[in-house]
Amino acid sequence: MEYFLNSEGSVVVRDIINEIRSNRDYLGEIDGAIGDGDHGINMNKGFSMAGERINQSHSFSEAAKTLGNVLMMEIGGSMGPLYGTLFKRFFRETKDHDRITAEIVLKMLESALDGVKEIGGADVGDKTMIDTLAPAVSAMRAATISHCSFRDALMKSLEAGREGRDSTKDMVARIGRSARLGERSRGVLDAGAVSCCIIMESMTESIPAILRND
Amino acid sequence: MEYFLNSEGSVVVRDIINEIRSNRDYLGEIDGAIGDGDHGINMNKGFSMAGERINQSHSFSEAAKTLGNVLMMEIGGSMGPLYGTLFKRFFRETKDHDRITAEIVLKMLESALDGVKEIGGADVGDKTMIDTLAPAVSAMRAATISHCSFRDALMKSLEAGREGRDSTKDMVARIGRSARLGERSRGVLDAGAVSCCIIMESMTESIPAILRND
């Protein structure tokens, strides 16, 4: 059985934080094309603040909770509630487990997707982060059912997430600040879809490095 | 005795108006270097307005009066009262004469210089239109005393005016919007000195063309 120890997992969250921070300007640029250009700042600020409160001694669940709470309560914007919900769901679905398996990661992603849909009211095709998250969850589910390795499941999930992210390019935004530009929102990636994919990429790098098998 | 007929002299004023109008942008640029850049607009507006009310049937005095009144009452800025005074003095010193001789032009310029000094409180060396006008008046006086021809007197006056205008380049402004820049006003011509010289140049062109001798 493949798993990583919850107690060893804060690195996964810390890596996500670092990745978001180093993509600050890139995310701002993408948001600037059809949004208001602040996605990089918003993400960087929230993730940095949380980063200061998370260290190696924390578990994955604790780290996710801290990040979720900071985003939810102290960041505002759209990103606060959306990614706040996402990481709080990561916490909620893992907190009772010492060992995090692919099944648990799947549950946590499914729950996060539900939470984000609920609070934001968006769905696949609206040109949002959901266009990354939803296919990533589906692929993770399929991979888990067909008993792929944890690493392969993550890879397949990421691949689907990347395709989902890229699919936003041809979409017309229907939600958020960049919505209702009609045709003018077509041709550019969605900023939230990109940041969500960065999170998936980071997890797909970090988790395999701490996997155990017994 | 050289003279021009007052009744034929509106062309002198009309030429001045045209010259000022065609130097609108140039005057704006010069004023922009150390002033607020509106000298061209101010001059153009006032002179154009007056231009519409002056025609060939007017005498020199009538034309000068119209121009003076429009400037004085309807233009504002510094230029309104300053050039308004100047042309009203042109009117005042010529209105009782059918024939305008060099002596009368001298008187009219002297009176204009006095008027401009009085209302504006500036003097030679303050980097204003007076630096053109004052030497031009002196040269005209000298030329008249030494019985130069009317044309030569005008030429000498203009030459002195031009030198005066150029002398403003090395001056530090002491009056008007560009004053008190200290050293920073040095190195640029004064806008009013330039416009005043344009007026002198125009007169030196126009008057000889209508001179009579009997």
Added chain:
Amino acid sequence: MQRIINDPDHLVDEMVEGFTLTHHDIVAPTGNPRVLKYINAPVAGKVGIVTGGGSGHKPAFIGYIGEDMIDAVAVGEIFSSPTGRSFYDAIKAADSGKGVAVLYGNYSGDNMNVKMAKAEAEDDGITVKSVVANDDVPSAPASERDKRRGVAGEILMWKVGGAKAAMGANLDDVIAAAQKAIDNTRSIGIGLSPCTIPAVGKPNFEIEPGKMELGIGHHGEPGIRVADLTTADEMAEMCLDTILPDLPFAAGDDVVALVSGLGATPVSELYVFYRKVNQILGSKNMTVFKSYVGNYFTSLEMMGVTLTLMKVDSELKTLIDHKANSVALKQF
């Protein structure tokens, strides 16, 4: 970026501090540095009025805190919705027991954060209802009016809601009046130059010299059309052509007009623009009951103008004419 700031990350906090120092006769701080309240809030026996939104729109939002106006405001980062906690704290600061009306603009961040705050406040036993301003005509077709953004029309909604609350109405009646105000309000903006979020450091969109963006949003969201820059008179016509048919406004209507600069446009030019608006409305037999012209709702240092019209009946007229004492809107 030629701007008067320190560390961009502290901009909002320092602005709030300076604002509170200057306007201590009207505005008071609260336990949450991102929430300001009217000095006398909660006003006993009065429904509380709350709003909030991203910063960079001065005098919106905090400039409308005051007597018979807004009781508490949640302050966000530049162009970014305040936190749920701040909306919650603002609701707490405004509530006198008669309930709270949250009157805010239709942006997904604000929708989510207000939703969270509402849920929390209701857990505390506070009755909270909200009206979502959606006056920005170019941001969605009439058939999807619930998707439209809220822009300067929010000010008229606050004015009406604030007056209604001040007159002693209960929460449902305040909500109904504010909803009626925004339902009768239509806006449009024209952008002539971009703006720069200090933390970003460069404009996040471009408007070519000689062009203008018709229907631009309050954060620089692209409009419905990029057109050649034209005269103030033609801009006024284009704006009215878009918003008049939408409500629709018709001959015989009385309207309130609000013309706001977007930040960098000289205020004189707003009057030039309004002059034509007034002329056109007159020619269509509409009467301007009251007009507001100035920088009422800006977008940092964007060049441009927004036009807002509200159709008013006798109730709305009374509420608009009611006194108000806020930093940005004073009527006596």
Added chain:
Amino acid sequence: MQRIINDPDHLVDEMVEGFTLTHHDIVAPTGNPRVLKYINAPVAGKVGIVTGGGSGHKPAFIGYIGEDMIDAVAVGEIFSSPTGRSFYDAIKAADSGKGVAVLYGNYSGDNMNVKMAKAEAEDDGITVKSVVANDDVPSAPASERDKRRGVAGEILMWKVGGAKAAMGANLDDVIAAAQKAIDNTRSIGIGLSPCTIPAVGKPNFEIEPGKMELGIGHHGEPGIRVADLTTADEMAEMCLDTILPDLPFAAGDDVVALVSGLGATPVSELYVFYRKVNQILGSKNMTVFKSYVGNYFTSLEMMGVTLTLMKVDSELKTLIDHKANSVALKQF
């Protein structure tokens, strides 16, 4: 030039028209299209207050017409003094028989046109006295204070003079109060970007990105020094370093502070700047009796800020605190 205008030659007339349409509750036209007056002017038994100046400084000058403020204003072209006739007509519109105080700024055009108007009005038997504002410290050394320009300090001079007149003072006392106000007032500006007179069509000066002009004038007249662009806090320090020693202001003084944007600076940033001004004054044991922060006296769409301080004794405090109802300054 990205601006909201029609023919630049009609800009001022159209602006005045739009302004009069909007503010008909405070401002009335006169026989001279370049003169606006308070609706109730001349106010019986009150000394008339007149000012005037070039346009492009909105809300100055016409925004300060109103109850217990200015009675009539002469309006000039953009950045150009009004005509002598307009000053004369303004004096006529303001005179109730108790004489007229012309409170204006020290610019050679204004000096000349006021002089002409005064002479004409005196021929009509109207007593006219004037105070010339010269609060702009960087525009001349202290030894030549009569050469200094008038800038945003004029607003405090109008406020004081307007209040004094409203309280029934005679002309000499109004003049004395206004003179005392300006004698106790010092200002300085910082420019961060140039401005464009529409009829000129291009900026008449440049400020390089990364630089700022310390001591800039209200028409873009060059300042005392071009410095590297710095933080808001350092700008506040530089401004205070220049004006505090000039009066001088000293520990224990009560002051009124006025921070004005020059047109395009986001108002939030003015509060950031004021925050530091307030801190420094506090650290020097001066007390801010009252502060004004906003776009009170602008220069078209210039980026930048001006700081004005007035040292106040109990008389000036009473006059500053007196009510006022103008478009740009409302106190009740």
